[in-house]
Structure formats: structure tokens, C-alpha cells
Amino acid sequence: MSDAAWLDALPTDFYDQLAHCLSLHGMAAAELLSQPESHRLATLTALDSRKVQELNGIQNHEQLLTSLRTEPLALYHLLLLGRLTLETSLAAPVLAYVQQQMRVEQQQLDYLKTYCLELSGAFLNTLEEHLPAPVGVASLSLHRLHIEEAFAKLLAAHPTAAPPAANLRLAEPQLQMLRLALLLVHSLPATADHPFLQAVGKLPHLQPEALEPLIEHLGRVRAQEQLTLTMPELVQLYQGMQVCGMIFVSDVMSRLGLEDAFPTLSEAENAATEAAPVSNRQAVGEMVSGFTHWVQHTFPESEEIQQARQEILALADTL
Structure with missing residues (x-):
């Protein structure tokens, strides 16, 4: 991955576009992994709270490129778990915290969430085009399917949060x-x-x-x-x-x-x-x-x- 041409093709302001998305997805992934039923997801993604915190520490384009060169699947998993969480009631405490910290109205929060989900969706597609599957898995798309199935099981076991x-x-x-x-x-x-x-x-x-x-x-x-x-x-x-x-x-x-x-x-x-x-x-x-x-x-x-x-x-x- 060290000489992947697609990484060099990323615009120099890509981190600036991704910063809010990365932060929001990181918080959502951390919330998901704090659930007692998340063991299977942690095993599939090799993510834990320490790794999520480390990835959330990315501060600029150079650090983003370094992460994508050295451990691209970690960032892929962070965005995927964050995206899955943000589309469910599990994200309620994360969104409430973000709204409080940013002091924004619900409409602005909804806009931010939509923007971040659209960006992560597009970037995940890009990553799936270029990243190899984890060892022992036929393809990255099959790996993603396994993660989504494990997430669905966790969600089914989790009580629906009241609005x-x-x-x-x-x-x-x-x-x-x-x-x-x-x-x-x-x-x-x-x-x-x-x-x-x-x-x-x-x-x-x-x-x-x-x-x-x-x-x-x-x-x-x-x-x-x-x-x-x-x-x-x-x-x-x-x-x-x-x-x-x-x-x-x-x-x-x-x-x-x-x-x-x-x-x-x-x-x-x-x-x-x-x-x-x-x-x-x-x-x-x-x-x-x-x-x-x-x-x-x-x-x-x-x-x-x-x-x-x-x-x-x-x-x-x-x-």
C-alpha cells in the first residue's frame, strides 16, 4: 500500500472535508463498541476504544495519508461501524452530545449528520475499490456483509431507545x-x-x-x-x-x-x-x-x- 497511486490522487484538502465526518463516525463507533453485545464486531474489525481514540487523533492530511498507508482497514472499519451506528437509535447519546457541544439547532445537526453519512458512503466505496480483504476472507464486500450481519444481531438484541x-x-x-x-x-x-x-x-x-x-x-x-x-x-x-x-x-x-x-x-x-x-x-x-x-x-x-x-x-x- 505504500506506493498506492490512488492515495496520491486524493485532493490536498481531503482531510479538511473529512474532519467532521471522521470525528462523528469515531464517536459513534466508540459508542457502539461500548455496548456489552459488541464482542463479535470488535473481533471482526480488530477495533477497540484505544484504536478508535488513536484514529480520532488524526489532525491533518499527512497523518490521514500515513494511516491509510499503514493500517487502511482500521480506518475503513471505523467509518463502517460509525456509519451503521449513526443510522440507528444507538447514536442518540452521541448526537445529543454533539448538539450540546456545537450549540446547534436540530435542523443544523440533521444537516451535519446527512453530510457526514454521504461523505463516508462515498469514501467507503473508494476504499473498497482499492483495499485488499482481511486475511482469510474472499473479498472486502463479503467482509462488510459479515460486519453488517453482526451489527443487525446486536441491534435486534438492543432495546429500542425512546425518543x-x-x-x-x-x-x-x-x-x-x-x-x-x-x-x-x-x-x-x-x-x-x-x-x-x-x-x-x-x-x-x-x-x-x-x-x-x-x-x-x-x-x-x-x-x-x-x-x-x-x-x-x-x-x-x-x-x-x-x-x-x-x-x-x-x-x-x-x-x-x-x-x-x-x-x-x-x-x-x-x-x-x-x-x-x-x-x-x-x-x-x-x-x-x-x-x-x-x-x-x-x-x-x-x-x-x-x-x-x-x-x-x-x-x-x-x-
Whole structure:
């Protein structure tokens, strides 16, 4: 490959054309290879996170040519895996990250994705014309077919990602309140004699194992960063916040031993204080009310939210 004439024929600005495409496909390939079911694809392509990172480090036309001369199949595999991923729901976290970093609207993101896919498609065709197949494979097109079959199997085994329902940018107190609500609900005793706790334990969206991915999701987000939520996640937060609010204004709080963790002023202290500070219970109540009203106002026609609201109203009757 060192004296391949087709490489010398590439325009000198080819890397500049390919840069965004290479970066986006690299991120998508890395996301794919992070899936637990990706072992077969890693074996077929000899790619891992280290190699993907190395290829994503290509910064100019000379480095691109060097890579194409010394390990052309690695770049071929990167573009192929990235392309396969970008056309499926597996690319959702990658595209959300790119949109956040570039601060672009959805239409601009769609344009960038389309441009990169068209470029990678054309370049893959060029590579298939000139590259030899891996050892032991009759042709590169047959090799590609094997990779596409392995990808299809991975996709079939992967749960379909739900589309995003909302994008929020939360202040630190709001973010902490959402985390607190979910952690509180997650830690509720599974066996309790209180009708309210028993009823909470029957809500499908608030099961501990169902909450754990969202708790982890919120744990990774920092204040003012874009928080993308699916409708199931929004329902979990909507119900979790209200359950948290009910706990704070009922005897459930003392039953769970939370009074010391979230102290409030006694009636005597309130009476003795000319301008009593806002209690933690009041602050929680205001945040819960604000978030609840925002969800109901933003999604007035959502059947999922209406169902979640009915479940919460039934829950309130147990207090």
C-alpha cells in the first residue's frame, strides 16, 4: 500500500472535508463498541476504544495519508461501524452530545449528520475499490456483509431507545431536588405497614430497578448542562417529585426518621420568630409544585402524564 497511486490522487484538502465526518463516525463507533453485545464486531474489525481514540487523533492530511498507508482497514472499519451506528437509535447519546457541544439547532445537526453519512458512503466505496480483504476472507464486500450481519444481531438484541421528550437546563438547587426525590423514593422500605408506602411500592415507574438508570443519568449531569429526558423518564420524575412532596408534608416523614435530616421549625419556634425563614418543607413544596405544573402545562395531551397524574391522585388518598 505504500506506493498506492490512488492515495496520491486524493485532493490536498481531503482531510479538511473529512474532519467532521471522521470525528462523528469515531464517536459513534466508540459508542457502539461500548455496548456489552459488541464482542463479535470488535473481533471482526480488530477495533477497540484505544484504536478508535488513536484514529480520532488524526489532525491533518499527512497523518490521514500515513494511516491509510499503514493500517487502511482500521480506518475503513471505523467509518463502517460509525456509519451503521449513526443510522440507528444507538447514536442518540452521541448526537445529543454533539448538539450540546456545537450549540446547534436540530435542523443544523440533521444537516451535519446527512453530510457526514454521504461523505463516508462515498469514501467507503473508494476504499473498497482499492483495499485488499482481511486475511482469510474472499473479498472486502463479503467482509462488510459479515460486519453488517453482526451489527443487525446486536441491534435486534438492543432495546429500542425512546425518543427524547424534553430538554432542560436546570440550576443546581433544581437538579439536587430531582436527585433527592429519586433517591428518597428508591430508598423507601419495600415492606411497610403504611398504606401510602405500600401504594408507592406498586407504581411500575417507581420500582427501584426502574429508577436506577435515571438516578445514574442525573448523577452525570451538571447544573446548566442540557438534560435530555424521554417520556418514561419524565413520568418517573413527575411522580417521584410528587411522592417526595407528599412525604415531606405528612407523617410518613417522621415514620422514616427523616425529621433530623430535614429539620423544620416547631410551632413554638415559629411563634417566637418574627420573620421565620422558609422551612425545608416549604422549599420542597414549592419546587415540587413548580415542576409538577411545568410538566402538566407542557404536556397537556400526553396520555402517559395523564395516567401518571391519576396514579398520584390515588396515592394521595392513602395519606
